[in-house]
Amino acid sequence: MISIELPDGSKRSFPGPVTVAEVAASIGTGLAKAAIAGKVGRGAEARVVDTSHRLEADAALSILTDKDPEGLEVIRHSTAHLLAYAVKELFPDAQVTIGPVIENGFYYDFSYKRPFTPEDLAAIEAKMAELAKKDEKVERRVLPRDEAVAYFKSIGEDYKAEIISSIPAGEAVSLYREGGFEDLCRGPHVPSTGKLKHFKLMKVAGAYWRGDHRNEMLQRVYGTAWASKDDLQKYLTMLEEAEKRDHRKLGRELDLFHIDEHAPGLVFWHPKGWALWQNVEQYMRQVYRDNGYLEVKGPQILDKSLWEKTGHWANYRENMFTTESEKRDYALKPMNCPGHVLIFKSQLRSYRDLPIRYGEFGQCHRNEPSGSMHGIMRVRGFTQDDGHIFCTEDHILDECVAYTTLLQKVYADFGFKDIIYKVATRPDSRIGSDALWDKAEQALMEALRRSGCEFEISPGEGAFYGPKIEYTLKDAIGRPWQCGTMQVDFNMAQRLEAEYVTETSGRAHPVMLHRAIIGSFERFIGILIEQHAGALPAWLAPQQVSVLNITDGQADYAEEVVKTLQKQGLRVAADLRNEKITYKIREHSLQKVPYILVVGDKEKASGAVAVRARGNQDLGVMPLDAFRARIADDIARKA
Numbered sequence: 001m002i003s004i005e006l007p008d009g010s011k012r013s014f015p016g017p018v019t020v021a022e023v024a025a026s027i028g029t030g031l032a033k034a035a036i037a038g039k040v041g042r043g044a045e046a047r048v049v050d051t052s053h054r055l056e057a058d059a060a061l062s063i064l065t066d067k068d069p070e071g072l073e074v075i076r077h078s079t080a081h082l083l084a085y086a087v088k089e090l091f092p093d094a095q096v097t098i099g100p101v102i103e104n105g106f107y108y109d110f111s112y113k114r115p116f117t118p119e120d121l122a123a124i125e126a127k128m129a130e131l132a133k134k135d136e137k138v139e140r141r142v143l144p145r146d147e148a149v150a151y152f153k154s155i156g157e158d159y160k161a162e163i164i165s166s167i168p169a170g171e172a173v174s175l176y177r178e179g180g181f182e183d184l185c186r187g188p189h190v191p192s193t194g195k196l197k198h199f200k201l202m203k204v205a206g207a208y209w210r211g212d213h214r215n216e217m218l219q220r221v222y223g224t225a226w227a228s229k230d231d232l233q234k235y236l237t238m239l240e241e242a243e244k245r246d247h248r249k250l251g252r253e254l255d256l257f258h259i260d261e262h263a264p265g266l267v268f269w270h271p272k273g274w275a276l277w278q279n280v281e282q283y284m285r286q287v288y289r290d291n292g293y294l295e296v297k298g299p300q301i302l303d304k305s306l307w308e309k310t311g312h313w314a315n316y317r318e319n320m321f322t323t324e325s326e327k328r329d330y331a332l333k334p335m336n337c338p339g340h341v342l343i344f345k346s347q348l349r350s351y352r353d354l355p356i357r358y359g360e361f362g363q364c365h366r367n368e369p370s371g372s373m374h375g376i377m378r379v380r381g382f383t384q385d386d387g388h389i390f391c392t393e394d395h396i397l398d399e400c401v402a403y404t405t406l407l408q409k410v411y412a413d414f415g416f417k418d419i420i421y422k423v424a425t426r427p428d429s430r431i432g433s434d435a436l437w438d439k440a441e442q443a444l445m446e447a448l449r450r451s452g453c454e455f456e457i458s459p460g461e462g463a464f465y466g467p468k469i470e471y472t473l474k475d476a477i478g479r480p481w482q483c484g485t486m487q488v489d490f491n492m493a494q495r496l497e498a499e500y501v502t503e504t505s506g507r508a509h510p511v512m513l514h515r516a517i518i519g520s521f522e523r524f525i526g527i528l529i530e531q532h533a534g535a536l537p538a539w540l541a542p543q544q545v546s547v548l549n550i551t552d553g554q555a556d557y558a559e560e561v562v563k564t565l566q567k568q569g570l571r572v573a574a575d576l577r578n579e580k581i582t583y584k585i586r587e588h589s590l591q592k593v594p595y596i597l598v599v600g601d602k603e604k605a606s607g608a609v610a611v612r613a614r615g616n617q618d619l620g621v622m623p624l625d626a627f628r629a630r631i632a633d634d635i636a637r638k639a
Helices: 021-029 031-036 071-088 119-135 145-154 158-165 230-244 249-255 271-290 304-310 337-344 393-413 436-448 521-531 552-567 581-590 601-606 624-635
Strands: 004-005 010-014 035-041 048-049 059-064 107-110 136-146 172-180 181-184 198-208 217-226 300-305 323-324 328-332 356-365 381-391 419-424 456-460 468-474 482-488 512-517 545-549 572-575 597-598 608-613 617-623
Touching: 004 181, 010 021, 010 059, 010 158, 010 323, 021 031, 021 059, 031 119, 035 071, 035 304, 048 217, 059 071, 059 552, 071 107, 071 119, 071 172, 071 181, 071 217, 119 198, 136 145, 145 158, 145 172, 172 521, 198 230, 230 249, 230 521, 271 356, 271 381, 271 521, 300 304, 304 337, 337 381, 337 512, 356 436, 356 512, 381 521, 393 436, 393 468, 393 482, 393 512, 419 436, 436 468, 436 482, 545 552, 545 581, 552 572, 552 597, 552 601, 552 624, 572 581, 597 601, 597 624, 601 608, 601 617, 601 624, 608 624, 617 624
Parallel strands: 004 059, 419 456, 545 572, 545 597
Antiparallel strands: 004 010, 035 048, 035 059, 107 217, 136 172, 172 181, 198 217, 300 328, 323 328, 356 381, 381 512, 419 468, 468 482, 482 512, 597 608, 608 617
């Protein structure tokens, strides 16, 4: 007898080996029809398998449907194969290469004699729908490596043969067949193509074979797949909205910044963009002052020997820019933490001084691959909202709890209410003992529990020197952005020989808490632009008020209004051009200025302004002092 334990703890017995599909059928016909795959085992050791997988011994089993994240991933993987099947049906000379699942979808790379056109993409998608309706069974078979190489060579699939040839000799490989198409894959897959109903092909891009520019340029077809028509439509609508909010597009339209080919991955900030930057920086500087941080500044370039001591040279070297002077090797700092350790150890510290909190708006450089750069979201030179807390083990929980509360307030002020919390645990490549990692991981988890935050575990995703909490915010259209971090590090201060005097007059190494709230300024400003679709709230807007005169007769009064508002500390400018007032209103509206003040003869005579709020709201004529009170309230409330 074989006993199968289900997620609710109940068990089902079978006289002999049983497939996942048979277990599902024993539970009910509805589940049997909905089953996408199975998950054998519990916890980190669990693995997802086909519904045809045979269970030969007692096991814990979950039946996966399209409502499960793992089930949706199987759907996307299978849809990538359906894409390859359709391409081979329409373009038999095309060769298939690889087709993995990615966030929200999949892609597949093809070698073909000419570029695919938009018309080709439409035809491929139609063929996919046609093949899916056939509801062809997806079947798995296993071949020895050399036999699989010979098979794919015999059908003209040289790329597949090359992939399999890189697998160690003697190993077996799995193939999946649907109709007339068979592909190399470890699986799992849906039981039949009829499970694939809600998909769309998105675009075609170029991609070098194996990511090497010396190899052939392949055609990468991207697609998305979802469990329901409604989910697919929601995603497509979100993409349309995201395109409207694209920070690169808005950055040009609002004249905020640009990136030039002479400095790839580095940002040129224009006056209005730099005003926005300063608004964010001054806000964060006040956050530092109000929460016990001492602002510091470290150098850009540090000797190689320091990076060797910290472990960065061994673990992060490929991401660092290096230079040389007088036969000494240096690196531009990719992060600020070693510099803060050097500041800490520049004088003798006592346990009474701890915790010491340093904050820096530190400029860092990382040698990001050109293909990974994206506007100002991912760049090679960036300024980090970086802080380090030097403390004892006894301080860790209180510091982490206070930090989470602070981060929640900062995000709320910028307009973000929804936060996802994850604890990233030890990676395979790391420094420090397992005992110290145990302490650090448990401290972070307990801090989130005390903060009342539900959290997920991200196994193996910690930094090489310590685990971390990742704080991910969701924007106005539901996209996640990982910005904040809190990392517990027992190692770096010890490696750099930083010490403090203990209560017993001995010496001890401080614990180092690495923390960032907004992370990269560049990235966070890009997120802000997209969150607000360029219509930044009054407290952040590069220009808060535009003053427009109707005729030259009100030019002096308009300039007087500007000076009055500037004395209030507002960012305001006049538009005194000899243009129609409707034209000027439209132009400043397109620049998403929060308030437009129009002044004519009546307003001049009464010391008033006609107020238009962003979004084409006509607030009517009001005394200038009333407007000043209104905008002051907006700014104070961060409305």
